[in-house]
Amino acid sequence: MKNTVSTLLKQKQSGDKITMLTAYDYTTAKIIDQCGVNAILIGDSLGMVMLGYENTLPVTMEDMIHHTAAVSRGAENAFAVADMPFMSYQISVQEAVINAGRLVKEGGANAVKLEGGAEVCEQIRAIVNASIPVVAHLGLTPQSVNVFGGFKVQGKSLDNARKLIDDALKIQEAGACAVVLEGIPAKLADIITKKLFIPTIGIGAGKGCDGQVLVYQDMLGLTTGHTPKFVKRFADVGSVMRQGIADYINETKEGSFPADEHTYAIEDDVINELMREEK
Numbered sequence: 001m002k003n004t005v006s007t008l009l010k011q012k013q014s015g016d017k018i019t020m021l022t023a024y025d026y027t028t029a030k031i032i033d034q035c036g037v038n039a040i041l042i043g044d045s046l047g048m049v050m051l052g053y054e055n056t057l058p059v060t061m062e063d064m065i066h067h068t069a070a071v072s073r074g075a076e077n078a079f080a081v082a083d084m085p086f087m088s089y090q091i092s093v094q095e096a097v098i099n100a101g102r103l104v105k106e107g108g109a110n111a112v113k114l115e116g117g118a119e120v121c122e123q124i125r126a127i128v129n130a131s132i133p134v135v136a137h138l139g140l141t142p143q144s145v146n147v148f149g150g151f152k153v154q155g156k157s158l159d160n161a162r163k164l165i166d167d168a169l170k171i172q173e174a175g176a177c178a179v180v181l182e183g184i185p186a187k188l189a190d191i192i193t194k195k196l197f198i199p200t201i202g203i204g205a206g207k208g209c210d211g212q213v214l215v216y217q218d219m220l221g222l223t224t225g226h227t228p229k230f231v232k233r234f235a236d237v238g239s240v241m242r243q244g245i246a247d248y249i250n251e252t253k254e255g256s257f258p259a260d261e262h263t264y265a266i267e268d269d270v271i272n273e274l275m276r277e278e279k
């Protein structure tokens with residue numbers, strides 16, 4: 001059965017932790033969906049993990065629709081949430097509604113996610129009024145990387161923490177159905193989670209949140225280089241891939257691949273006739 005906004009709300013109420021992972025393509029979405037993950041995020045992190053950009057800022061609406069459509073076709077049960085890319089919702093409320101609508105209409109998303117608090121409440125209200133569920137995103141909001149001066153933990157000072165609590169209440173009041181809390185102290189996330197009736201989904205925000213989200217390449221050991229402190233590697237799929245690819249190279253070079261079982265046969269009289277003609 002397809003998960004919905006009310007499934008997630010009931011999970012908060014009953015204390016059943018919400019699981020969310022990112023996906024950017026059909027094959028991966030299908031595996032994640034079949035495992036029983038509650039929600040799939042088509043994150044604008046795709047700019048970094050799928051397209052190789054330095055940050056999420058270059059990601060376009062076309063990129064998001066392309067990947068969201070692929071994931072939606074694989075998300076049979078999981079609630080599919082699509083990120084609104086940088087500059088697709090900041091300029092005006094009208095543009096925000098148009099772009100949210102495209103992610104649902106052309107991408108098949110069940111909800112959209114956008115970054116920010118008080119400053120995007122008008123957009124949240126308008127998108128929700130258009131019958132599109134909105135997930136908010138507070139704390140280390142990666143689209144603000146140039147303001148933060150890097151991917152830095154937020155909400156450590158009293159003023160900043162107060163602002164985040166206030167933003168959380170405001171986005172809830174504006175109609176958000178859930179909120180991602182990213183890169184904030186666990187004890188602050190606990191306070192916000194207790195104050196809100198909508199579910200909080202944490203990434204680098206501790207175990208007190210109503211759910212967790214991770215980028216799947218991070219949790220499966222597919223990403224290299226610096227990984228944020230909040231990443232746990234649940235498997236080392238990167239090593240499995242490297243070994244499989246090394247074996248393919250070796251067996252192809254030495255001639256043991258392809259074997260008879262990977263090869264198509266032809267009737268003897270057909271091949272004999274062909275060979276006679278070739279002589």
Ligand SMILES: Nc1nc(=O)c2c([nH]1)NC[C@@H]1CN(c3ccc(C(=O)N[C@@H](CCC(=O)O)C(=O)O)cc3)CN21
Pocket residue numbers: 044045048049056140142151152153183215217218223226227228229230
């Ligand atoms: N692969 C991947 N995983 C993610 O979680 C992710 C992306 N990409 N791209 C979009 C954003 C960017 N994110 C990031 C990226 C880096 C840090 C990071 O390195 N943080 C420091 C915090 C240092 C501090 O302020 O104390 C860390 O060391 O954890 C955090 C979030 C989260 N998102």
Ligand SMILES: CC(C)C(=O)C(=O)O
Pocket residue numbers: 022041042043044045046083180182203213215
């Ligand atoms: C890290 C998550 C929350 C995200 O916004 C993304 O993957 O883009």
Ligand SMILES: [Mg+2]
Pocket residue numbers: 043044045056083142
């Ligand atoms: Mg994102």
